[in-house]
Structure formats: C-alpha cells, structure tokens
Amino acid sequence: MTLTTEAPDVSVLEQDSCEAGDRSGLKAVISAKFLEVAAAQEKALAPLSDDLVLLESGLDSLCFAIIVATLEDELGYDPFTEAEDVFFPVTFGDFVKFYERGR
Amino acid sequence: MSAAAERLSLRGTLSASPRLAQRRLWGARTDVALADIAAGTALGSALPTLAGRSVLLRTRDPLCAALALIELDGLARRIVLCPPDLADETLPGVIETAGVDAIVFDEAPPETASGLLAARITLPVALLAEPPLAGLETEWVMFTSGTSGPPKMVVHTLGGLTGAIKPPAGEPPIWGTFYDIRRYGGLQILLRGLLGEGSLVVTAPGEPMADFLLRLGRLGVTHLTGTPSHWRSVLMRPEAAAISPTYVRLSGEIADQAVLDALKARFLGVPIGHAYASTEAGVGFEVNDGLEGFPASIVGRPGDVELRVVDSALQLRSSRAADGYLNAEAGALRDSEGFVDTGDMVELRGDRYHFVGRRGGIINVGGLKVHPEEIEAVINRHPAVRMSLVRGRRNPFTGAIAVAEVVLNDDADNEAQLKAEILETCRRELAPFKVPASLKFASSLAMTAGGKLERAIA
Numbered sequence: 001m002t003l004t005t006e007a008p009d010v011s012v013l014e015q016d017s018c019e020a021g022d023r024s025g026l027k028a029v030i031s032a033k034f035l036e037v038a039a040a041q042e043k044a045l046a047p048l049s050d051d052l053v054l055l056e057s058g059l060d061s062l063c064f065a066i067i068v069a070t071l072e073d074e075l076g077y078d079p080f081t082e083a084e085d086v087f088f089p090v091t092f093g094d095f096v097k098f099y100e101r102g103r
Numbered sequence: 104m105s106a107a108a109e110r111l112s113l114r115g116t117l118s119a120s121p122r123l124a125q126r127r128l129w130g131a132r133t134d135v136a137l138a139d140i141a142a143g144t145a146l147g148s149a150l151p152t153l154a155g156r157s158v159l160l161r162t163r164d165p166l167c168a169a170l171a172l173i174e175l176d177g178l179a180r181r182i183v184l185c186p187p188d189l190a191d192e193t194l195p196g197v198i199e200t201a202g203v204d205a206i207v208f209d210e211a212p213p214e215t216a217s218g219l220l221a222a223r224i225t226l227p228v229a230l231l232a233e234p235p236l237a238g239l240e241t242e243w244v245m246f247t248s249g250t251s252g253p254p255k256m257v258v259h260t261l262g263g264l265t266g267a268i269k270p271p272a273g274e275p276p277i278w279g280t281f282y283d284i285r286r287y288g289g290l291q292i293l294l295r296g297l298l299g300e301g302s303l304v305v306t307a308p309g310e311p312m313a314d315f316l317l318r319l320g321r322l323g324v325t326h327l328t329g330t331p332s333h334w335r336s337v338l339m340r341p342e343a344a345a346i347s348p349t350y351v352r353l354s355g356e357i358a359d360q361a362v363l364d365a366l367k368a369r370f371l372g373v374p375i376g377h378a379y380a381s382t383e384a385g386v387g388f389e390v391n392d393g394l395e396g397f398p399a400s401i402v403g404r405p406g407d408v409e410l411r412v413v414d415s416a417l418q419l420r421s422s423r424a425a426d427g428y429l430n431a432e433a434g435a436l437r438d439s440e441g442f443v444d445t446g447d448m449v450e451l452r453g454d455r456y457h458f459v460g461r462r463g464g465i466i467n468v469g470g471l472k473v474h475p476e477e478i479e480a481v482i483n484r485h486p487a488v489r490m491s492l493v494r495g496r497r498n499p500f501t502g503a504i505a506v507a508e509v510v511l512n513d514d515a516d517n518e519a520q521l522k523a524e525i526l527e528t529c530r531r532e533l534a535p536f537k538v539p540a541s542l543k544f545a546s547s548l549a550m551t552a553g554g555k556l557e558r559a560i561a
Contacts, residue, residue: 041535055339061469062536065501069540080499088338088365
C-alpha cells in the first residue's frame with residue numbers, strides 16, 4: 001500500500017481506510033459467498049482461513065463453480081477465465097488473492 | 104505355431120514381451136506381475152468354461168477387470184465391459200441385448216444378473232499348466248456415457264481399439280490414469296500399458312484423489328492421463344507436488360487454453376497433448392502443439408482417420424470407430440459414407456478449429472451432461488415466466504456451468520423475490536449440477552427464422 005506524503009492527513013486517513021475497506025470488503029464478499037454456497041449445497045464448511053486447502057474445505061468442484069459464476073455476476077469479472085497467466089488456487093488465500101489481482 | 108498366423112490377443116502379446124519380468128499392474132491394495140497373468144489365471148478352473156461365451160464383466164475393482172480382460176480376450180466370444188456407475192437395474196436389459204450367458208465378478212454377483220454361469224476373480228494369480236487357446240476375434244462391448252434412457256452399447260474389436268497405439272520410443276513408460284479403465288479413455292491407457300513395454304497404475308474404488316496422487320508419485324509414474332476436469336482438480340491439490348510425469352495427456356472433454364497453460368506452467372518442459380476420442384468414433388487425433396482446438400489442415404486429409412465438418416459438427420471416418428450399436432433402437436452408428444457424427448460442434452477461427460459445445464447445446468458440467476431444455480422446462484413452470492434460455496458458461500472448475508436468462512410475462516417490481524422462487528423450484532426439481540448458477544432477467548430472447556430459441560454456441 002502506498003500513501004502519498006504530500007496529501008493532507010485527513011485525506012490520507014480516508015484513502016487508507018478506503019483501500020483497506022476495499023480489500024477486506026472483497027475478502028468479506030468472497031467469504032460470504034463461500035458460506036452461502038455451502039449452506040445452499042448442504043456442505044459443512046471448514047473455518048475459512050488463508051491457508052485452508054480449498055479441496056479440504058468441505059466444498060466440491062460444483063460448489064467452486066457456483067462461487068465463481070455468482071461472483072462474476074456480482075463483481076463483474078471472473079479472474080480465472082480472464083487471466084493471462086493461468087493458475088489454479090490451492091488455498092482460500094490464493095483464491096482471494098486472485099480476485100484482488102484480477103479486479 | 105507361426106507367430107504370423109496367430110491373431111493379436113492380449114495374453115499372446117504379453118507373453119511375447121521381451122521385458123515381461125519387469126512389468127507390473129498396480130492397484131491400491133495389491134499388484135500383479137504381468138508375467139504371472141500372462142501365464143496364469145485369476146479365474147481358476149472357471150476359465151475354460153468361459154470359452155466362446157458372451158461374458159458380462161462386472162467387477163468393483165478396476166484391477167480385477169483388467170486381469171479378466173487379459174484372460175478373456177480371444178477366449179470369450181464377447182466381453183461386456185460394465186462401467187462402475189452402471190445401475191444394477193439395467194443389467195437384465197443389458198444381458199438380453201448382449202446375449203450374455205456368463206458373468207465375471209470380484210465381490211458378489213448382482214442379484215439382477217442371476218441364472219448365468221458365474222466366475223469369480225480371486226487373487227493371487229494361479230499358474231496355468233497350459234493357457235487356453237485364444238483364437239477368437241472377441242467383441243468388446245462398451246457403454247456410451249449417455250445422458251438419459253437405457254445405456255447404449257457399442258461394439259469394438261481389439262484391432263480397432265488399439266489402432267492408434269504406436270510402439271513406445273525410449274524408456275518403457277509407467278502409465279497412470281485418472282479414468283476408470285472400463286471407460287473408453289481409461290481403456291486406451293490400459294491397452295497402451297499392456298501392448299507397449301511398460302507398466303500401469305490403475306485407480307481403486309473409492310480411492311481419494313490425494314491418495315492416488317501420492318501412490319502415482321511413489322511408483323514413479325511417467326505417463327499420466329485424465330480429463331481436463333481431472334487435471335483441474337490435480338492442479339488444486341498440494342499432493343500434486345508428489346508427481347513428476349514426463350508426459351501429460353488430456354481427453355474426454357474440451358481441453359481449453361487455461362488448463363493447457365496451467366499444466367504447462369506446473370510441469371515445466373513436459374510434453375502436454377490432448378486427444379480427441381469418443382466411445383463411438385474411437386481415437387480421432389492428438390494435438391501436441393500446446394494450443395486448444397486443432398489445426399484446420401487435418402480436416403479433409405486422407406488417412407486412417409478422416410475428418411469433415413458438416414453444419415459445424417465434427418464427423419469422423421475411421422478404422423478405429425466402433426462396428427455399431429448392439430441396441431436396435433440406437434440406430435446406425437455410421438452414415439452411408441461411413442462417417443460417425445460426433446455431435447461435437449466446432450468453429451473455424453483463423454487456421455484452427457475450436458470446440459464450442461455439444462449439438463443441441465448439451466452442457467458438460469464436470470463430465471455430467473445437462474440438457475438445457477430440461478432446466479428451461481422447470482423454470483418455465485413458474486407462472487410469472489414467459490420463456491427462458493439456459494446455456495453453458497465457461498467455468499474454471501467444471502469446464503462449464505448452466506446459467507439462465509428469463510423473460511417474464513409482465514414487468515415485475517419484485518424481481519429479487521421471483522428469482523429466489525424460480526431457483527428454489529430448480530433446487531427442488533433438479534440435481535444440484537443442473538441448477539443454474541446464475542439467473543438474469545431479460546426483456547427478450549433471440550429467435551431463429553424457424554421460430555426456435557437461438558442457442559448460440561459459444
């Protein structure tokens with residue numbers, strides 16, 4: 001994160017909180033989606049942490065497919081299909097990072 | 104006995120292998136030396152009684168199926184190779200259609216297949232004083248991955264099944280496959296393992312992918328094959344670090360650029376090929392340039408396999424295609440010119456054809472086939488819905504997923520509630536993989552000149 005030194009304090013603070021809000025906001029949106037899909041598909045979801053291996057989260061590939069499709073509707077992009085360098089996420093942290101990079 | 108006069112049988116070919124003593128077939132719980140099965144039997148004294156019969160091969164363990172195939176090829180008149188998900192209820196119909204008069208099983212014979220000569224596979228393999236004569240041109244009957252109705256049975260011969268297999272160059276491979284060997288894609292790998300000079304690792308019933316990957320790594324698998332969905336799942340597992348194949352192959356679904364590139368990045372410097380094959384048409388062609396689709400230059404070229412594109416559908420004429428269907432109601436497998444219509448739709452972009460889906464827009468969700476019309480019918484039951492269109496959207500995890508566009512009867516101010524109601528109906532009426540992952544309202548849907556919904560294939 002870069003903060004501009006010449007900006008007045010108050011706007012630095014605003015910018016800071018805004019950026020932090022966006023980042024944690026995106027993670028919150030993704031976490032909420034995991035919970036929503038797990039509930040709809042009647043899967044027991046493991047506690048979401050950055051190092052949780054996706055395939056050990058209790059969700060199956062259909063759940064991940066639904067998560068990506070519905071996030072595409074909500075966020076307007078699917079970073080997996082749009083990406084130049086292709087990558088498959090192993091952990092929940094990887095998954096979130098990919099959305100952060102792809103936005 | 105002159106070798107030239109002897110027809111190719113699996114047992115005969117194995118017996119002639121110069122490095123037979125080093126070759127093995129690995130299951131999860133046990134493994135078998137190919138030298139033992141080449142000169143022995145897992146069917147005991149029942150083996151000679153199966154000569155000339157139409158044998159239903161119904162095992163739980165794929166390893167047992169592989170052993171039975173080696174023993175029965177050339178001996179049985181017909182082998183009906185049951186895939187693992189074939190329901191017991193369908194067996195009486197299968198038995199009647201295929202004239203089955205014997206069953207080979209490993210655990211317990213299904214109740215729906217009573218009254219047949221029954222032979223059980225037991226391990227370890229026992230040495231035979233003299234292997235039985237294997238001079239028949241055995242029919243190999245396989246099941247198509249049909250979408251609904253009674254399963255279709257397709258007749259092959261070993262010659263057709265092995266037509267695409269070339270003698271291996273270099274070090275003898277250790278093959279592994281994520282497919283079940285009782286499906287066309289997996290059977291190709293079993294036969295490559297048996298007819299080449301290599302060894303083979305097969306899946307076990309219920310074995311988790313993570314365990315299988317560790318096993319593949321331990322056994323030093325060099326040649327590894329599966330569908331794009333298998334490979335996507337591999338790429339998401341930490342256990343993928345256990346394997347270091349020297350050849351990676353995909354088939355059975357559209358191999359998109361994303362999965363090809365991800366495999367290329369994961370297995371640096373390893374050749375990655377994708378093959379086009381189907382149970383009906385056999386192995387069509389292999390693409391080894393790392394790009395999705397296939398070069399247009401191979402269409403119309405004379406050879407063992409001829410390709411043509413008719414109304415965007417790929418058609419193949421091939422000596423490796425099946426001889427026909429066993430089910431009378433399935434109709435002809437080839438047209439009058441000998442071409443098999445694959446139902447796979449292609450689109451020419453520049454000098455390359457790309458696969459764009461199935462005819463009629465069948466959506467392939469991680470290997471499970473979905474008819475859009477079935478989902479539309481459920482959506483259209485809602486009283487507020489005028490019409491709907493379901494199509495596949497590309498998806499990194501399942502290849503495709505169903506998404507819906509819905510036109511309402513009247514402008515509604517409660518779209519969120521209607522959406523929830525429609526999706527609730529879908530969840531109640533449809534299998535989870537058929538429920539649209541996305542539902543959007545539209546003011547209209549495009550129609551063709553013939554008044555049908557335009558099912559754009561993309």
